Amino acid sequence: MSPRVLVVDDEPQIVRALKVVLREAGFEAVPAEDGASALDLAAVRPPEAAIIDLVLPDIDGIELTRRLREWSEMPILVLSAVGEEGQKVRALEAGADDYVTKPFGTRELVARLQAALRRAGRSEQEPSIVLDRLEIDLAARVVRRDGEPVHLTPIEFDLLRALVRNRGRLMTHRKLLVEVWGPEYVEDVQPLRTHIARLRGKIEPQEQSAPRFIVTDPGVGYRFAG
């Protein structure tokens, strides 16, 4: 079952274009041509996300955003034509998750939609993990060892989070570098090593011995033992 995306726009060609784009990206577009029918559709069978044009025949996109936000936390993207950028702040205040100016690339739109969905799914509830005497609360960004809070630097925590989110699975150097530093740092393996070392020094139970949590996979990457 592909995720449903409510598309609210009164220009048929835009709706048609979005339908195609979304289908290719694995979404099902649910079209609505004005605010009232959008609210009805969303009420009867709430979609996973919504793309809303700023200008609609009845109420404007911002008002529609506000109405949906009254009861739903679904990701909402607002579309606008050029020259309407001034509305951006108001749209975000009303609860929109992102604001896209026409003309937009279809790939950009899909990317933004997926990013919003990822954020929504993630904020739900990050897992809190306890093993041995190590305690990791990703949401609170807190790590404890033997009950005592351990201070981690930003990179150290992001690294640990990337590993823990995929615990049991192998994380290649490449994946870790992209996730923590960004795509342009794919080559810089040495800093990664250094930070892994520092992280181990803070969370591994005993010095001078085989790591319990962060295991090295020589030539490939690291994995968090879950």
Add this chain to the structure above:
Amino acid sequence: MSPRVLVVDDEPQIVRALKVVLREAGFEAVPAEDGASALDLAAVRPPEAAIIDLVLPDIDGIELTRRLREWSEMPILVLSAVGEEGQKVRALEAGADDYVTKPFGTRELVARLQAALRRAGRSEQEPSIVLDRLEIDLAARVVRRDGEPVHLTPIEFDLLRALVRNRGRLMTHRKLLVEVWGPEYVEDVQPLRTHIARLRGKIEPQEQSAPRFIVTDPGVGYRFAG
């Protein structure tokens, strides 16, 4: 024990549908088919919340809302058919927490119900916190140090509240800026720093030392030590 929700409606099919939906969402539905029996049921064993149809055999939903409000602060959702939107204001004035127009999606209804319960749980009792010699009463918007009231400016108090509501957890610069200043100020970290400094000056026990309450997480944000 799942929370009990009073469902007042004289149409058996609606009641049956709501029963199923609520059970799936972790609630127990307590059905009543008219206002009189609803009042009886609520009096005998008060539910956590109520969903009331606008049209009932004896008294109307608004009157029932008013009667319940005389002694209860439970969240109340009023249902109405299309064309009855004019009643919305009256329902809210009578003390309803939300107003849902049929046809409604089951997930929307549940979302609104949960939102209302969240609001109720929050306003009911904003945590009043005492640690060391600091006392914070969020509901009363009062802060004391050693029993003496401390004056906080609006921004300072909102900042403290955002931190205290999430105490123990890290609040990123971004989150604090959105919560206190609004989404359009996401970038303005320096003012945040300044106000944190002023706030610390007013509530931290000793000058010239490591903060006891508002702890800095370098590169990420702040957290309130709870």
Add this chain to the structure above:
DNA sequence: CAGGATCGTCACAGGCTCCTCACGCTACGT
């Protein structure tokens, strides 16, 4: 066994974030 590749560790220097403080602006009440 020899060579090479990968990895862990360490000290260090640069840079960035943060705190503090003084100042100017605005809104508001006297």
Add this chain to the structure above:
DNA sequence: ACGTAGCGTGAGGAGCCTGTGACGATCCTG
């Protein structure tokens, strides 16, 4: 008009985070 409260801004300095490069250890391979 004047004073005050609340707020944002910028400079300056301290402290911490981070990347770097070198070195030794380990493992694999030929």
